[in-house]
Amino acid sequence: MKYVIIGASAAGINAAQTIRKLDSQNEILLISKDDRVYSRCMLHHVIAGKRSLDGISFVSPDFFTQNALQWIKGTGVRDIRFAERRITLEDDQSVAYDRLLIASGASASLPPIKGLAGAPNVFTLRDISDVQRIGAAAQAGKTALVIGAGLVGMDAAAGLLEKGLHVVIVEQADRLLPLQLDRTAASNYQTLFEQAGAEVYTGVTITEALPSGNGGPVQSVRLNDGTVIPCDLVIAATGVRPNTGFIKDAVLTMNDGITVDEQMQTSLPDVYAAGDVTGRSAIWPLAVKQGIVAGSNMAGTSKKLTDGFTAKNSINLLGLETVSLGLVHAPDPSYEQATLNHHGVYKKIIYKDGVVHGVILQKEISRCGFWTQVIKEKLPIEPWPADIFDLNYAAFYQIAPNGRYQYARAL
Amino acid sequence: MKRIMIDKDRCNGCLNCSLACMAEHNPAGKSIYVLNLTDIRNESRNFIALDRSGKPTPIFCRHCGEPECVIACMSGAMSRDPATGRVTYHPEQCAACFMCVLSCPFGVLKADTAERKVIIKCDFCGERETPRCVENCPNRAIYLIEVSEE
Numbered sequence: 001m002k003y004v005i006i007g008a009s010a011a012g013i014n015a016a017q018t019i020r021k022l023d024s025q026n027e028i029l030l031i032s033k034d035d036r037v038y039s040r041c042m043l044h045h046v047i048a049g050k051r052s053l054d055g056i057s058f059v060s061p062d063f064f065t066q067n068a069l070q071w072i073k074g075t076g077v078r079d080i081r082f083a084e085r086r087i088t089l090e091d092d093q094s095v096a097y098d099r100l101l102i103a104s105g106a107s108a109s110l111p112p113i114k115g116l117a118g119a120p121n122v123f124t125l126r127d128i129s130d131v132q133r134i135g136a137a138a139q140a141g142k143t144a145l146v147i148g149a150g151l152v153g154m155d156a157a158a159g160l161l162e163k164g165l166h167v168v169i170v171e172q173a174d175r176l177l178p179l180q181l182d183r184t185a186a187s188n189y190q191t192l193f194e195q196a197g198a199e200v201y202t203g204v205t206i207t208e209a210l211p212s213g214n215g216g217p218v219q220s221v222r223l224n225d226g227t228v229i230p231c232d233l234v235i236a237a238t239g240v241r242p243n244t245g246f247i248k249d250a251v252l253t254m255n256d257g258i259t260v261d262e263q264m265q266t267s268l269p270d271v272y273a274a275g276d277v278t279g280r281s282a283i284w285p286l287a288v289k290q291g292i293v294a295g296s297n298m299a300g301t302s303k304k305l306t307d308g309f310t311a312k313n314s315i316n317l318l319g320l321e322t323v324s325l326g327l328v329h330a331p332d333p334s335y336e337q338a339t340l341n342h343h344g345v346y347k348k349i350i351y352k353d354g355v356v357h358g359v360i361l362q363k364e365i366s367r368c369g370f371w372t373q374v375i376k377e378k379l380p381i382e383p384w385p386a387d388i389f390d391l392n393y394a395a396f397y398q399i400a401p402n403g404r405y406q407y408a409r410a411l
Numbered sequence: 412m413k414r415i416m417i418d419k420d421r422c423n424g425c426l427n428c429s430l431a432c433m434a435e436h437n438p439a440g441k442s443i444y445v446l447n448l449t450d451i452r453n454e455s456r457n458f459i460a461l462d463r464s465g466k467p468t469p470i471f472c473r474h475c476g477e478p479e480c481v482i483a484c485m486s487g488a489m490s491r492d493p494a495t496g497r498v499t500y501h502p503e504q505c506a507a508c509f510m511c512v513l514s515c516p517f518g519v520l521k522a523d524t525a526e527r528k529v530i531i532k533c534d535f536c537g538e539r540e541t542p543r544c545v546e547n548c549p550n551r552a553i554y555l556i557e558v559s560e561e
Contacts, residue, residue, distance in 0.1 A: 010485070021493070039485045039486055039487070039506075041485040041486075041506070041508065042485070042486060042506050045506060051506075056486075057487065058484075058485060058486055058487035059487060060487070284483065284485045284510065285479070285482050285483040285510065285514060288482045288483075289482060292482075312513060312514070313513075314508055314509045314510045314512070314513045316507055316508055316509055319527070321507075321509055321522065321527060323509065323512070323513045325513070365509060365512055365513070365521075365522065366512075366521035366522065367458075367470075367512075367518040367519065367520065367521045368512060368513060368518060369479075369511075369512055369513055369514055369515035369516060369517065369518040369519070369520060370515075370516065370517055370518035371513075371518070372513060372514060372516065373516045373517075385463065392460045392470075392518055393460070393468075393470055393517045393518045393519075394460035394461060394462040394463075394468035394470065395462055395463050397419065397462060397468050397470075399416075399417055399419070402414070402556075402558045402560070403414040403415065403416045403417070403473065403556055403558060404473060404475070405473055405516070405517045
């Protein structure tokens with residue numbers, strides 16, 4: 001019996017650890033393009049010079065020996081022949097498996113802007129090689145243009161600012177971090193970034209990068225309102241695509257990524273998928289959970305994914321922290337809102353008929369975790385408190401005989 | 412593994428547990444006589460919150476079997492030791508992303524008040540036989556039990 005895992009990030013590593021906990025005997029082999037284990041969420045700290053590459057590993061140095069894991073690193077997968085249960089690697093090695101987990105993640109894709117593709121000073125921020133290339137291109141005083149003010153773009157912008165670059169952020173939505181924040185919370189970040197020397201353009205699109213089409217470096221970009229912004233390097237942070245290019249065998253069912261059931265099994269027996277490659281994980285904790293569920297089932301212990309909640313983000317940029325859960329805006333007038341805004345602390349709760357659907361907390365996020373549960377489970381809050389911002393887990397307190405906390409339905 | 416069991420009905424909100432926690436983790440020394448209650452850099456890892464009828468409710472880290480804080484941690488700063496069942500926080504590895512704060516289902520975790528850079532998290536009093544909060548509860552509202560958690 002041989003387990004093979006493609007990918008060594010959140011899902012792959014957690015699957016490997018889970019299999020080893022349940023099966024101390026059989027061989028577990030990881031195959032990864034990455035030649036080290038690292039947290040992509042910390043890459044911008046490397047750009048900023050705040051962390052070394054070793055400093056962004058999320059496992060201990062002896063993780064592979066401790067868990068008796070084999071690892072083929074620095075090599076991608078070229079092809080999988082599912083009927084023969086055999087993988088061909090990019091270096092021509094051939095690997096057989098009995099149970100397979102595909103946790104190959106996703107890759108950043110360039111937006112379809114004329115002149116970006118092929119330019120040597122245009123980068124994405126997804127892996128260590130990106131950081132190394134950005135580091136080589138970025139010297140203090142230069143201008144970096146960041147396309148897309150989502151979580152990755154804003155992390156990149158913060159890292160480059162901390163490194164001493166001039167940063168210009170361009171976002172087509174009307175505000176920074178449009179998926180996570182409302183206008184108030186976003187404008188607080190915009191103020192902070194502008195105070196740190198960044199320029200922010202929202203509600204605009206880039207029509208072309210100049211000079212376009214010669215394969216040379218991008219020297220400026222033109223916006224749809226005609227503005228031309230000079231730049232020395234470009235970071236494109238506009239989205240990712242599941243890494244499924246090596247799956248040429250059409251027997252595996254795909255949607256946005258690899259289709260899986262609640263046990264993370266694909267359309268094929270003994271083939272599982274977890275993490276970004278499923279197109280359904282989006283946030284680190286969910287990739288970890290999918291990896292644990294996949295690993296558990298692969299090792300013969302039945303487990304289902306009980307949590308698919310992805311509308312959960314925590315942001316900490318330039319020393320301002322924000323959490324965002326569920327809805328960012330009330331979808332229609334039937335929803336009510338409670339807000340609090342003073343001394344830089346901003347809070348907003350969106351609710352309807354005693355059920356909370358969205359929470360944004362900025363600068364004061366202490367002990368807010370219970371909100372994740374309340375929103376995810378749509379727990380009714382009855383009666384509605386005089387001050388909803390004072391609510392905490394004590395309102396739901398219930399304890400099991402083994403000392404686990406639970407949620408009392410009735411308050 | 413051991414867990415701090417809670418009998419909410421016996422808690423009268425005296426906060427001895429919180430003072431004990433602060434004293435135990437005070438860099439200036441563990442005696443209650445050197446505890447400076449106005450020092451925001453020394454916070455209790457447990458807290459007593461009032462429920463909706465004003466009844467004190469002890470909220471203490473459960474050192475969960477499948478800890479949401481560990482699952483949420485992308486830096487490796489949170490880990491669970493299967494041998495002891497303890498969920499341990501390593502501040503030097505922490506990237507202050509606060510996903511653990513958002514993910515703790517019971518809202519136990521918070522960032523430190525002074526710097527907002529590290530997490531305030533129960534460490535079960537390290538080498539101590541009995542956590543100091545438990546030792547200092549006059550009402551046995553918190554006490555140790557042995558549980559199997561895998």
